[in-house]
Amino acid sequence: MKKNVYNLSDVAKEAGVSKSTVSRILNNRFGHNFSVKKEVHERVLEVAQRLNYQPSLIAKSLSMKSTRMIHVFGGNPALAELGNIYQTILNNFTDEIDSLNEGFDVTMDMSRHLKGESEMPAWRIDGAAILARYSQHTMDTIKQMGIPYVMINGMCDEGGFAVVPDDIGGTRLAVEHLVGLGHRKIAYSGPIPPGSSELEEKTNEQNGTQEYKSLGLEVNVLTTHPSLTDRYNTYLSELEKYGLEPIIRSHYEVDSPQEYLEETINKHGATAILAYGHMGALNIMQTAHAMGLAIPEDFSLMCFCDAYANRVMSPRITFIDLQTAQMGRIAAKLLVEQIHSHRQTKPEKIVLPEQLVVNETTAPPA
Numbered sequence: 001m002k003k004n005v006y007n008l009s010d011v012a013k014e015a016g017v018s019k020s021t022v023s024r025i026l027n028n029r030f031g032h033n034f035s036v037k038k039e040v041h042e043r044v045l046e047v048a049q050r051l052n053y054q055p056s057l058i059a060k061s062l063s064m065k066s067t068r069m070i071h072v073f074g075g076n077p078a079l080a081e082l083g084n085i086y087q088t089i090l091n092n093f094t095d096e097i098d099s100l101n102e103g104f105d106v107t108m109d110m111s112r113h114l115k116g117e118s119e120m121p122a123w124r125i126d127g128a129a130i131l132a133r134y135s136q137h138t139m140d141t142i143k144q145m146g147i148p149y150v151m152i153n154g155m156c157d158e159g160g161f162a163v164v165p166d167d168i169g170g171t172r173l174a175v176e177h178l179v180g181l182g183h184r185k186i187a188y189s190g191p192i193p194p195g196s197s198e199l200e201e202k203t204n205e206q207n208g209t210q211e212y213k214s215l216g217l218e219v220n221v222l223t224t225h226p227s228l229t230d231r232y233n234t235y236l237s238e239l240e241k242y243g244l245e246p247i248i249r250s251h252y253e254v255d256s257p258q259e260y261l262e263e264t265i266n267k268h269g270a271t272a273i274l275a276y277g278h279m280g281a282l283n284i285m286q287t288a289h290a291m292g293l294a295i296p297e298d299f300s301l302m303c304f305c306d307a308y309a310n311r312v313m314s315p316r317i318t319f320i321d322l323q324t325a326q327m328g329r330i331a332a333k334l335l336v337e338q339i340h341s342h343r344q345t346k347p348e349k350i351v352l353p354e355q356l357v358v359n360e361t362t363a364p365p366a
Helices: 008-015 019-026 038-050 057-063 085-099 136-144 167-180 226-241 257-267 278-290 307-311 324-340
Strands: 069-073 105-108 127-131 149-152 162-165 186-189 201-204 209-214 217-222 272-275 300-305 318-321 349-352 355-357
Touching: 008 019, 008 038, 019 038, 069 085, 085 105, 085 127, 085 307, 085 324, 127 324, 149 324, 162 324, 167 186, 167 226, 167 272, 167 300, 167 318, 167 355, 186 226, 186 257, 186 278, 257 278, 272 278, 278 300, 307 324, 324 349
Parallel strands: 069 105, 069 127, 127 149, 149 162, 162 349, 186 272, 272 300, 300 318
Antiparallel strands: 201 209, 209 217, 318 355
């Protein structure tokens, strides 16, 4: 069988030069008394292109001080749900990296790691972006190796680098909007934080997520993500501030969106629902349509999501914009600034204000 995978020795033999010469030319490592004639340089490049030579990433990382590689951790749990916010974050993160024209490549880990298993790639990296969560072993390794990193939409160690949305401020905006429209019976649809007496949980040790029986909606969420607590607790405190009673659930389990709406709307008389995310809101909209309930005529509905997810929903839902595009781009800039810095940079946590976007699904109660 004809050989179709070529290595450094094959390129050197075909070009009539040493392997070290090929390596220096392909990696632009000139100087230190090393130079080649123009025709040799061009011949090596031509042979490498003709043979479709692809250098070993691992070997390259061992021989060079900088690999120009940025690795994204946490891809599997963060991107497990279709249309979630991390797709927008990651698209804008990579767009910003590419726009710098500094030759950075971005790789992403989509593997399911067992608890305690290393998440580090086999090759050396110049920087790390972490989506929402990390294992302590991974963070310890990153810090020990002195790898610049940024946490995106998640908690980081004290003194770390992070870009996060202001879920507390966003929830206040949501409740203020509904109360301003005249709603006095506002229900919450979303995962109840760990530790709550209402929580029924099932731990999945393999991917670090936890399944919650969540007000009629089965969802997979990250067990330690701060949005669970920030949105739920702020909903409770804001309703208390306005002298309103929260509508969470009844004493028995609610097993479907239909049962949830029957209990929330028909039994408790809720005139508005604040949903944790757009998938939960979409479940509610579809179920309401099947039950003959009109939005916003029978009840108002709003959720937390990003502009992209909202564009594909009909009707266009009123939502709290998590600023995901901005989150991705700022995270990229923050990471590259660390990579370029030749001294210890000051830790920074950037909190992005969330914004209210009013669309078709909220109105004064009938």
